[in-house]
Amino acid sequence: MWRSVASNALTLFIFVLIGLAGLLAWGRQEYLGNGPLTQAVCVRVERGASLSAVSRNLQEQGAISDARIFRIGANYSGKAQGLKFGSYLVPEQASMAQILDLLTQGGASTCGREVNYRIGVAKAEIVLRELDPANNRYVEVVKFDPAAEAAPQPYVDAALEGDLRWQITLAEGVTSWMVVESLKRAEFLDGTVDAVPPEGSLAPDGYVVEKGMSRAELLAEMQAKQSATLAELWASRxxxxxxxxxxxxxxxxxxxxxxxxxxxxxxxxxxxxxxxxxxxxxxxxxxxxxxxxxxxxxxxxxxxxxxxxxxxxxxxxxxxxxxxxxxxxxxxxxxxxxxxxxxxxxxLYFVADGTGGHVFAKTLAEHNANVAKWRAIEAQQTTPQP
Structure with a gap:
C-alpha cells in the first residue's frame, strides 16, 4: 500500500514539475517574445510611479499581455526600482524585456509633448506639439503669439508637465532686439537681460532649453555659437x-x-x-x-x-x-x-523676378529692362481681378 502511495506521489510530483517547467517556459516566452502591440504607443511614467501602476497601465494600453509577468521579470532582472520618469515611445511588437529597458534607461523622453518657441523676423509664436505614435510624427496641438494673446488652456496645462520638452528656434535674419523682446515673453525662462547683444552676434538655430533656464545664459550660448561659426568660416575664406x-x-x-x-x-x-x-x-x-x-x-x-x-x-x-x-x-x-x-x-545688379527669386544683370541697361519686367509683374499682381 505504502509503495503505491509513494508511487502515486512521485508521479504527481513529476507532473507538478513538468507543469511548473511549462509555466516557466510560457512565462519566459511571454516576457522575451514579441509583444501584442500592432502599432507604437506613447507610455508615460509618472514621477514616483510604482511598478504595479506602470504594469497595469502597460496592460491597459495593450503593450503587454500580462502585468504580473512584467512585474516578475522586472523583479528577477533587478530593475523593479529603476523606473525613470518621462514619456517613452514603445514600438510595435516590443517585448516586455525591451519595454522594461526603455522605461529604466532614462535620458530624454522619446515621445509626449514639446514646445517650440519660434522667434521670427516679424513675430514670435509658441507651438505646442504632440507625437502621434502611429506614424511617429508630431502634430500641432495649439499655436499662439505670446505678445498678442493669452496662453490657451492646453498650453497652460502642458506647461505643468515635468517631462515637457522645450526648444527655442531663431529664424535667419531676425534682429537682436527682436530676440531679446521675445525672450522676455518666454515665461518658462528666468532672469533679466541687461542689454541687447550686438547686431549679428546671435546664431540663428534651434536651442534645446530647460524650464527655468537663464535668459542671459541662453543669449551667451547663441553668441558663442555665432562666434564659433564665423571663426570657422573666416579661416577658409x-x-x-x-x-x-x-x-x-x-x-x-x-x-x-x-x-x-x-x-x-x-x-x-x-x-x-x-x-x-x-x-x-x-x-x-x-x-x-x-x-x-x-x-x-x-x-x-x-x-x-x-x-x-x-x-x-x-x-x-x-x-x-x-x-x-x-x-x-x-x-x-x-x-x-x-x-x-x-x-x-x-x-552688378539684381531685382525680383516675381517667383520669389531674383534675376541678375551685368549692365545698367540689362538691369533697367529687368526692373521694367518686375514693375509689370507688380502691377499685374496688384490689379483687382474681375
Missing part, C-alpha cells in the same frame, strides 16, 4: 575679398540674409555686392536703409518712400560708400559662408 575683418564679413552676410531667402541665391547675391565694392560702387540696398529707419526694432511693414531713400543715416547705402557700420540682422551660416566664399560673377 576666399582670397581677394574687399573686407579685412570677420566683423566686416558679418555685415556683408547680414545684407545677403535680408536680400534673399533662397539658399541657392546667396552666393550669387554676395558676388553682386562684392563686385560693387571692388568697383567702388555704392551698395544701394534697401534693407540697410530700412534698418537705419527702424534700428531693427520691428519691421517697416511697407515700401520705402523716396524721401526715406534720400534721408541721411549711417545705414543708407544709397548715400554712403562701402559697408554700413554694423550688421543689420543676425545672419545664418549659409549667408556667412556666401559672404566669405561667393560665386565668381560679373553681375
Amino acid at each position: 576666399a582670397e581677394g575679398l574687399p573686407y579685412d575683418t570677420p566683423e566686416e564679413a558679418l555685415i556683408m552676410a547680414s545684407i545677403v540674409e535680408k536680400e534673399t531667402g533662397i539658399a541657392e541665391e546667396r552666393k550669387r547675391v554676395a558676388s553682386v555686392f562684392i563686385n560693387r565694392l571692388n568697383q567702388s560702387m555704392r551698395l544701394q540696398t534697401d534693407p540697410t536703409v530700412i534698418y537705419g529707419l527702424t534700428k531693427g526694432e520691428g519691421v517697416l511693414g511697407r515700401g520705402l518712400r523716396q524721401s526715406e531713400l534720400r534721408r541721411a543715416t549711417p545705414y543708407n547705402t544709397y548715400l554712403i560708400d562701402g559697408l554700413p557700420p554694423t550688421p543689420i540682422a543676425n545672419p545664418g551660416r549659409l549667408s556667412i559662408e556666401a559672404a566669405l566664399n561667393p560665386e565668381t560673377t560679373d553681375f
Whole structure:
C-alpha cells in the first residue's frame, strides 16, 4: 500500500514539475517574445510611479499581455526600482524585456509633448506639439503669439508637465532686439537681460532649453555659437575679398540674409555686392536703409518712400560708400559662408523676378529692362481681378 502511495506521489510530483517547467517556459516566452502591440504607443511614467501602476497601465494600453509577468521579470532582472520618469515611445511588437529597458534607461523622453518657441523676423509664436505614435510624427496641438494673446488652456496645462520638452528656434535674419523682446515673453525662462547683444552676434538655430533656464545664459550660448561659426568660416575664406575683418564679413552676410531667402541665391547675391565694392560702387540696398529707419526694432511693414531713400543715416547705402557700420540682422551660416566664399560673377545688379527669386544683370541697361519686367509683374499682381 505504502509503495503505491509513494508511487502515486512521485508521479504527481513529476507532473507538478513538468507543469511548473511549462509555466516557466510560457512565462519566459511571454516576457522575451514579441509583444501584442500592432502599432507604437506613447507610455508615460509618472514621477514616483510604482511598478504595479506602470504594469497595469502597460496592460491597459495593450503593450503587454500580462502585468504580473512584467512585474516578475522586472523583479528577477533587478530593475523593479529603476523606473525613470518621462514619456517613452514603445514600438510595435516590443517585448516586455525591451519595454522594461526603455522605461529604466532614462535620458530624454522619446515621445509626449514639446514646445517650440519660434522667434521670427516679424513675430514670435509658441507651438505646442504632440507625437502621434502611429506614424511617429508630431502634430500641432495649439499655436499662439505670446505678445498678442493669452496662453490657451492646453498650453497652460502642458506647461505643468515635468517631462515637457522645450526648444527655442531663431529664424535667419531676425534682429537682436527682436530676440531679446521675445525672450522676455518666454515665461518658462528666468532672469533679466541687461542689454541687447550686438547686431549679428546671435546664431540663428534651434536651442534645446530647460524650464527655468537663464535668459542671459541662453543669449551667451547663441553668441558663442555665432562666434564659433564665423571663426570657422573666416579661416577658409576666399582670397581677394574687399573686407579685412570677420566683423566686416558679418555685415556683408547680414545684407545677403535680408536680400534673399533662397539658399541657392546667396552666393550669387554676395558676388553682386562684392563686385560693387571692388568697383567702388555704392551698395544701394534697401534693407540697410530700412534698418537705419527702424534700428531693427520691428519691421517697416511697407515700401520705402523716396524721401526715406534720400534721408541721411549711417545705414543708407544709397548715400554712403562701402559697408554700413554694423550688421543689420543676425545672419545664418549659409549667408556667412556666401559672404566669405561667393560665386565668381560679373553681375552688378539684381531685382525680383516675381517667383520669389531674383534675376541678375551685368549692365545698367540689362538691369533697367529687368526692373521694367518686375514693375509689370507688380502691377499685374496688384490689379483687382474681375
